[in-house]
Amino acid sequence: MDKFVVRGGNPLLGTIKVSGAKNSALPCMAAAILTEDEVILENVPQVNDIETERKLLTSMGAEVELGYGRAQHRTRIKCAILSDPVAKYEIVKTMRASSLVLGPLIARTGIARVAMPGGCAIGGRPIDLHINGLEAMGATITQDHGYLEARADRLKGAHIVFDKITVTGTEDLLMAATLAEGESIFENCAREPEVTDLAALLISMGAKIEGAGTGTIRIQGVSKLHGARHRINPDRIEAGTFLIAGAITGGDLNVDCCEPKHLGALITKLEQCGVKIDVGTDHVRVRSGGELKAADITTEEYPGFPTDMQAQYMALATQAEGTSTVIENIFENRYMHVQELIRMGANITISGRTATVRGKTPLQSAAVMCSDLRASASLVLAALVADGETILDRVYHLDRGYEHFEEKLRGVGAQIRRMGDVFGKK
Template identity: 90%
Template sequence: MDKFVVRGGNPLLGTIKISGAKNSALPCMAAAILTEDEVILENIPQVRDIETERKLLASMGAEVELGYGRAQHRTRIKCGILSDPVAKYEIVKTMRASSLVLGPLIARTGMARVAMPGGCAIGGRPIDLHIKGLESMGATITYDHGYLEARADRLKGAHIVFDKITVTGTEDLLMAAVLADGETLFENCAREPEVTDLAAMLVAMGAKIEGAGTSTIRVQGVTSLHGARHRINPDRIEAGTFLIAGAITGGDLNVDSCEPSHLGALIAKLEECGVRLDVGKDCVRVRSGGGDLKAANISTEEYPGFPTDMQAQYMALATQTEGTSTISENIFENRFMHVGELSRMGANITVQGRTATVRGKSPLQSAAVMCSDLRASASLVLAALVADGETILDRVYHLDRGYERFEEKLRGVGAQIRRMGDVFGKK
């Protein structure tokens, strides 16, 4: 099992290029189910979840070629015949995004059989809103031995008001609605850039969608979609993680090939902490201000609020700020699993319910720590970058699910980090 060994103390200096967003790429790959034609996706990150999605689509009968042509980050998908529209448990058990094939499968084939999803152990992420929406569109849903089975001759347009904001629910039902009969009106939709990215791809395939990126989306169903070429958004969470890496190490780091407009809440909070940022068209430079960083409180919210996927990384930064920070987690009920490991490194953190109190300017020390989920893994690496001594991080396969060549990118800007074990993707 892979481990990272990190020796702290080096400021990060140089440029890091941001990869495509895993959380955009996964629904866009699922959207290829909606057409018999070829779909080409560019800027696909090389991470474990993408490989899992490839296996999932291939198991249904699709042709999926990662690294298509000469472009390492281009993917070709052709779902000509979906001979087995089943998302099998043995493939999807590690990936939450398996539920994203539910909507497109039933819209395209009239049936879907999907194993209940897995993924990070950060709390319940039920798909009841997916099910409720599909039933409103005329689907019949049953459960059978851990599988959800959905059937419909053809989905019908409906007026769907989400009980709570859900990113995957919005994406899944949006894909179902584009081939439904008539108009579908969605209210209380997720506004994340990943939803907007998916909608842009669907429009390129011939879908009729208005309002993506707002809380109200209107879809006019069409009888069929065609192939398309689409470029995936930059990964805003990877960009945010490296911005914090630059800030926590007191470095001078240029985070390149990103979309600064997607980072508004994080940029504002870092500036509140006293981090110096130069924001360009497609890059953000983070520089040491020479003085102590100041504590600032955060509360995670749906986009455009502070992202839950940046909470753990921000907590690592908060251990190094002057003063006390409170961090409120409002999205997932079990997303403080990194607290115990940060405390092992010397952090002063107390948790009460969904709020963590971080007393800053703690001298962190190296330790053997365990990664529990994707973003917690990144948090521990950030802490290790400023810890005294050599920190060993176990179970970094969590990190491989969502960050491409993470340790290589950090090493390229001066971090002392190496991987021990079988490298992901090594032949």
């Protein structure tokens, strides 16, 4: 099982490039199910969740080629025949996004059998919102032995108001509605950039969609979609992680190939912490502004402060003068990194969904355990400023969503390696 060894103390200096968004690429790959034609996706990150999605689509009968042509980050998908419309547990057990194939499968084939989602143990992502929506569109859904089975001759347009904002639920039903008969109106939709990215692909495939990126989306169903070529958005969470890496180490880091408009809540918070930020058209430069200052965050749906940046921000808060309050409103079990930060010397207390971080505290190296994707990133950030050499176990969580993470950090001065590597080698 891979480990990271991180020696703290180096400010990060230079330029670091952001990869495509895993959370955009996964639903866009699932959208290829909706057509018999070829779909080509560009800027697809080389992370483990993408390989899992490839295995999933291939197991259904699709042709999937990662690194298509000479481009490492281009993916070609052709779902001409879907001979086995089943998302098998042994494939999807490590990935929450498995539910994203439910809508497109039933819309295209009239039947879908999908294992209940796996992935990080950060709390409930109730699939009942997917089920209720598909039933409103005319599907019959049963559950047995850990699988959901959905059937429908053809889905019907429906007016659906989501009980709570759900990114995957919005994406799943959006895909299903593109081939449904009649008009669908969805309210209380997720507004995340990943939803907008998926809608852009679907529109290029011939779907009729209005309002993506707002709380209300209208879809006029069509009888058939065609192939398309689409470039995946930059990964806003990876970009945010690197911005905090530059800030926490007191460095001068240019985060390139990103979309600054997607980083508004984080940039505002970093400026409140005293970090100097320069925003360009496709890059953000972060520089030390002296001592970091405490600032509170509350995680919210987009455009609020993202839950996927909460753990990384908490690492930064340990190095800020004063007391920071962190309130986690999205997932109820997303403080598993706290005990590991405490092992490194952080002063953090938890009461329900509220964490109180008292800084500035010197961090020391320790052996720590990665519990989920973003917790892994937060522990790397803490290790970058810790005294001594920190060993991070179970970094396979991090490999699910960050492309060549340690190599990118090493390129801007971090002393980080996988166990068995030598410092300085790329």
